[in-house]
Amino acid sequence: MQVNETFTPTIVAFCCNWCSYAGADLSGTNRLQYPANVKIIRIPCSCRLNPMFILRAFQRGADGVILCGCHPGDCHYTTGNYYARRRMTLLFSLLDFMGIERERTRVEWVSAAEGAKFAATMNDFTQTITRLGPNRRLEDLRCKVE
Amino acid sequence: MQSRVIEKAASLLESGACTRVLGWKAGAFFYDVTPAVFTCAQEVREQMVFNPFCGANLSKYLIAESRKEGRIAVFLKPCDTFSFVQLQKEHRIARDKVWAVGVQCRGMCDIDSLKELGLKGVTAVEEAEDDLRVTTLYQEKTISRKEALSPRCHTCKSRKLLDCDELIGDQGQDLPSSRFAQVEALEAMTPEERFAFWRGELSKCIRCNACRNVCPACSCEKCVFDNPNSGVQNKAAASSFEENLFHIIRAFHVAGRCTDCGECTRVCPQHIPLHLLNRKFIKDMNEFYGPYQAGGDFDAKPPMLAFTLDDPEASIITNGRDGQ
Numbered sequence: 001m002q003v004n005e006t007f008t009p010t011i012v013a014f015c016c017n018w019c020s021y022a023g024a025d026l027s028g029t030n031r032l033q034y035p036a037n038v039k040i041i042r043i044p045c046s047c048r049l050n051p052m053f054i055l056r057a058f059q060r061g062a063d064g065v066i067l068c069g070c071h072p073g074d075c076h077y078t079t080g081n082y083y084a085r086r087r088m089t090l091l092f093s094l095l096d097f098m099g100i101e102r103e104r105t106r107v108e109w110v111s112a113a114e115g116a117k118f119a120a121t122m123n124d125f126t127q128t129i130t131r132l133g134p135n136r137r138l139e140d141l142r143c144k145v146e
Numbered sequence: 147m148q149s150r151v152i153e154k155a156a157s158l159l160e161s162g163a164c165t166r167v168l169g170w171k172a173g174a175f176f177y178d179v180t181p182a183v184f185t186c187a188q189e190v191r192e193q194m195v196f197n198p199f200c201g202a203n204l205s206k207y208l209i210a211e212s213r214k215e216g217r218i219a220v221f222l223k224p225c226d227t228f229s230f231v232q233l234q235k236e237h238r239i240a241r242d243k244v245w246a247v248g249v250q251c252r253g254m255c256d257i258d259s260l261k262e263l264g265l266k267g268v269t270a271v272e273e274a275e276d277d278l279r280v281t282t283l284y285q286e287k288t289i290s291r292k293e294a295l296s297p298r299c300h301t302c303k304s305r306k307l308l309d310c311d312e313l314i315g316d317q318g319q320d321l322p323s324s325r326f327a328q329v330e331a332l333e334a335m336t337p338e339e340r341f342a343f344w345r346g347e348l349s350k351c352i353r354c355n356a357c358r359n360v361c362p363a364c365s366c367e368k369c370v371f372d373n374p375n376s377g378v379q380n381k382a383a384a385s386s387f388e389e390n391l392f393h394i395i396r397a398f399h400v401a402g403r404c405t406d407c408g409e410c411t412r413v414c415p416q417h418i419p420l421h422l423l424n425r426k427f428i429k430d431m432n433e434f435y436g437p438y439q440a441g442g443d444f445d446a447k448p449p450m451l452a453f454t455l456d457d458p459e460a461s462i463i464t465n466g467r468d469g470q
Contacts, residue, residue, distance in 0.1 A: 051394070051395060051398050052370075052395060055391050055394060055395070058387075059387055059391065072455065073455070079453065082453035082454075082455070082457065083450075083453055085453070085457055085459065085460070086434075086435070086449065086450060086453055086457060087450070088460050089430075089434060089457075089458065089459070089460045089462065089463065090398070090401055090427055090430055090431070090434075090450075091394075091398060092460050092463055093426070093430050093463040094394060094397065094398070094423065094426055094427065094430075095394070096337070096463055097329075097332065097333065097340065097423075097426050098340060098341065098344045098390065098394070099337045099338065099339070099340035099341025099342070099343070099344060099345075100337075100341065101337060102337075102463060105460075106460070107459065107460040107461075137341055137387070138387050138390075139387065
């Protein structure tokens, strides 16, 4: 029996409702391809992203987490993404400090008009994570679904 | 110093200026000093202590105590006054119900530091200028105070007494501190080494929550970790990452508010260097968003409650590596 050993990563993309989620929509209607293992979770604003969400996503089997929001200056709530930027910079820096690969986390600004950028970002991020391999450092055995 | 502190506490109670005094008293052993509230002068004279083991930061107790009736007097060391100011900034302490007495400090000692020097069965420690006279069951020995200091006091950041109503001892100054040296040493390691270091440290965690309970910044009335649905209560069922998650969230919640008093590491029964996580946040915020000392003054805007249009992007993080 042959075991298929190709690694297909699970990627969680947190997309803000107003820009990036619409950007993902646009890349779909434009028939641009991005990997099917990107799971999009819609959040009202990039600053809604609680650090627990990211850690929980990793615990429950994500191999990479990316946050997409409106470009700085374009937030639907005016300033949300500026706060998100500070928080995520600190959190990702701490994760890196604790030895969790820096490449597994990313912040990208994608507007509602940037369907192509969304698809390109996801392609690139999936490639990065595939190269890194499965996430072993943050997983939690309790949360493993057999 | 002890006699001046006790006399001050007793006179504040006797004159009726305060109805209670928040200070320290000896626990089961003279070196496990514990915070205590005294209500009469006699109690103060019998039980209150101020010795080199009074490391506990009393400012957190003021959150509850300043809401009670009558004024409370409190004794604060320089690092405690930073927490005191920070809590006032967060509107957690009713300042008019508190009489703050600043006590100058020359660094607190740690029984573990004494044990490391090979002193076993310590029965008494007496202060004498820059030395300590240690009496053990077997010998009497004079050591320099520096040797017995608790690790956090080796990198003391400031001896300033902020926002006190009166002082015992002199007003101090900010000190040149090398407190980020350990963080930098960790940053210089490879990610694999860092991961091994933190896994080794944090897997010792027994989830006693002492670090949370003692932290002056970590003082929510309802805590996410007390929520039975959070899934982070049950240590027995937890696998390896669970402790990391608890400590990441704990440190993140106090980012920008942590004054770096070092209480978390002091109380940890497993001797995990928890302050390093907080210090990493402080170092990053200083680097990315400009120097800031939580509790340093009443006006500075906390970095996590502010932003600028040209903040660095998350891709700035290199932690000592060359940019990728």
